[in-house]
Amino acid sequence: MNNRTSTPDPTPGLPARQAALRMLDAVMRRGESLDVAQHAACQGIDDRSDRALAMAIAGEVLRHLPGLDLMIDSMTRLPLAEDAKARMVLRIMLAQTLALETPPHATIATALPLLQGGPRKLAHGVFGSLMRAGATLPAPELPPATANRWTALWGEPMAEAAGVALGTPPPLDLCLADPSTTEAAAADLGGVSLIPGHVRLPRAGAIEQIAGFEEGDWWVQDLAASLPARLLGKGQGRQVLDLCAAPGGKTMQLAAAGWHVTALDNSEKRLKRLRQNLKRTGQDALTITANLLEWRPDEEADAVLLDAPCSATGIFRRHPDVLYRIAPRHIEERAEQQAVLLERASNWVKPGGLLVYAVCSLEREEGEDVVARFLADDSRFTIDPVRADELPQGVLPDALGQVRTLPGMLSEAGGLDGFFMARLRHRH
Incomplete structure (x- = not known):
């Protein structure tokens, strides 16, 4: 034995x-x-x-x-x-x-x-x-398939900028609960602000040790990720649905801006983290664990924010695994799902209300194409063009008034994640 x-x-x-x-x-x-x-x-x-x-x-x-x-x-x-x-x-x-x-x-x-x-x-x-042989660390490179796809979509300079971004540690962006404190917060934290309510720091150590964490003065949120919620403006007590809400950065933004927020997500684990963030920051929102394809609200809302599930290729500099996990078939599958979710969410907007669609994707198929197909099929909505003064300096809306952030934008200030967002208005 x-x-x-x-x-x-x-x-x-x-x-x-x-x-x-x-x-x-x-x-x-x-x-x-x-x-x-x-x-x-x-x-x-x-x-x-x-x-x-x-x-x-x-x-x-x-x-x-x-x-x-x-x-x-x-x-x-x-x-x-x-x-x-x-x-x-x-x-x-x-x-x-x-x-x-x-x-x-x-x-x-x-x-x-x-x-x-x-x-x-x-x-x-x-x-x-x-x-x-004295080998040294090679410069970061995009996988050839990704580089070819992004070059075809956005041009060679974008693909080159993405390679640079892949090897550059992203800065730490803080979203402030009270935008009126922006100047003081930037000075106190030794950071810079690129738009009111935002402070950017070099990569730091433990987040919990940064001044203002315990007090709930801010939360971590990439600058590009904070833009969709900004497009809804001040809430003034109106109702907003934040769909696919966890881990909660946009929920907190909307609550701090005076919206009555209903935050929906299908992951109870992620919603638990959202509730913890709400408690720390002193913000309030109704949280619901549900599948967006099965849930529906009791009444229409003044605004709906749909940050749709996507390929997440826009956050490749933080999560380089997306460069190897995501293939064209995955992008196509997600685009089909996004179209379904956008159509469903559109039915919950009051006449005259706003619908913001956003994805952290660098794929046109998940962004511009989804919105174009939706508008072609649904005459209730039209693009409500985003103005340049609603965005950080150096980020501009496209010819239709939609917003696309790409590698290379604000590179001297630390860059941005890749995002697409469009603000749509329900016709009266």
Whole structure:
């Protein structure tokens, strides 16, 4: 009888690398997001720093993947298969050393065990050859398929700007509960403001330690993500539906602007976080857990904000996994769903009321095309053009009065996430 019991691998740091490998496999093979994959991949890892390290390794691999592969291929006589485990482990090794500055000996000690029973000698040889050759971190690059798609949509300068944005840590944007405090808040926090009610800081440490957090003076929200709610203006006690609302940045914006907000989301877990944010910031909203395709309000609202589920390609600089999870078929599927949701939400707007449609996507198919088809089919609505003075300086509406933010915009001030938004008015 074998009385041996399994024991954890004694190699310090190995569990974090194993988790990173599992996360990357989930993204590349199963199309999961890193956030979703992290939960299963980090089971059994209690140390928060180890979980954060696993996430950082996976993120850096995805941020630099095309360049890492070129380096690997330069040192192998026969190319490794795209999905070969040895290739992924080498990506992890290079990301650790070149991006996260892990000493090479520590990288070897924690990564080669990932290839137990596999080509460890090959991985060791390729990594060692690259280190001896003085390899440096390659500039971030978009995957070729994404670069080609965005070049066709928006032009080569946009695709080049997206590559730069991929390698530039995004700043920290704070949305203020009281826009009248903007100048003072920017001075107190050592930041800059690009529009009233906003303060931008360099990437900081713990969010909870920034002045004003406990008091609920602000919440974290990318500047581009804050624009759709701004398009509804002051609430003055009127009713607004915030659909697909969690984690709640737009809900808090609307409540702070004087709207009576009903916030709907299909995830109770995400709504719990929204309620926590409302409590911290002292804002009030009615929250409802429901499927938007099944729920309907008791009465029409003065305004509806639909921040529709989308490919999320616009937030690639924060979530580089979207560059590898999202293919044209996913974009097409989401566009079909968005059209259904927009048509449904339009029935809940009072005559004369406003409907804002928004997506954090860089795909025209999910933005401009959805709105164009909707307006062609529904004569009740017309575009209510956004004015330049409603937007940060350097962001302009298009010829129809819709808003599209792209990589490269406000780059000297830290850039923007990619968004599309249109404000529609229900005809009297």
